Amino acid sequence: MGALQATVFFLFLLKVCEINAQNEDWKTATATYSKETNGSIITEGACGYGDLHKTSYGKYSAGLSTILFNKGSTCGACYELRCVDHILWCLQGSPSIVLTATDFCPPNYGLSADYGGWCNFPKEHFEMSEAAFTEIAERSADNVPVQYRRVKCARSGGMRFSLSGNSHFFQVLITNVGLDGEVIAVKVKGSRTGWNPMARNWGQLWHCNIDIKGQPISFEVTTSSRRTLASYNVAPANWQFGQTFEGKQF
Incomplete structure (x- = not known):
């Protein structure tokens, strides 16, 4: 193998390692959406934010299942989400969006975790606004598989x-x-x-x-x-x- 070929191969290995490292950041979960006419998932949610538009979170908000909500300590955290592994429901290219944790998605143990009990413990689940959901998946979808990871929150202005x-x-x-x-x-x-x-x-x-x-x-x-x-x-x-x-x- 010549010097140029060795250099190209080395750069290729670095790129593979970089991609693998990025992929390791992602975790699996599911997501649904709540139909709200104003584009938010809810006002007066479990984080205490009130009107989500006034607090700048708006449609890019999410209710988190018990294990993710962590008794409210996760309120304000930001997550990047993308729909994966479903050719009919996920938008082409698996575009991602960034959501802020603003609410709690309560469990419903009267329904199975696969049908209605999306937020039953220990499921990792995000309840999104319809407007945000349709940026990663088809509106006709019900419960979609997603990947998520914590990211830094980009905010305008001060706290x-x-x-x-x-x-x-x-x-x-x-x-x-x-x-x-x-x-x-x-x-x-x-x-x-x-x-x-x-x-x-x-x-x-x-x-x-x-x-x-x-x-x-x-x-x-x-x-x-x-x-x-x-x-x-x-x-x-x-x-x-x-x-x-x-x-x-x-």
Whole structure:
């Protein structure tokens, strides 16, 4: 084998190894869609995001089965999905889309996992919007085989902090999180306090028993990859419950 042939063969092996490494990232699951007239899978879902269009997730949202939802800790995470292994249902070329975990797909143990009980434990399943589903599969399809993998979340603008509660109970909904998208720890700080750890209420709603009215507010957010980012003075001293403020982005 000549030098040129050896070089070409070596480059070929590198390419094969690269493709295999990429394929190892993919896992198998199934997907269905929910018919919603506004293009979202749901509003007021199990992650607490409310109107998915206002939080920028819109039609590219997904309800996750129990094993993927992980009691809400996966809310905000991003997944790349593609329909595979079905010549009639999957679109040609297996195009992929990126979805944000926004809701919980509850199990239905009255139905089999192959017919209706898509989200029964330990099935890995995604319930998508009809609009997103038709970008990877035929609308007439029912339950399609897919491959999925976690990807970084591409977000426009900074993280958003929506405030709620009362004088003794402070709560924040965190949305539009880049990088992992999955928040695992939050701290809040007033101008006259130190950093106070917050507990997960449900989904991506975090709370603590503190009165910081009349103080500028800062937040420290940690993602599942252990990256931490502090956004100082996100809300001014005259903030009110019901308002949303924008901080930094990963």
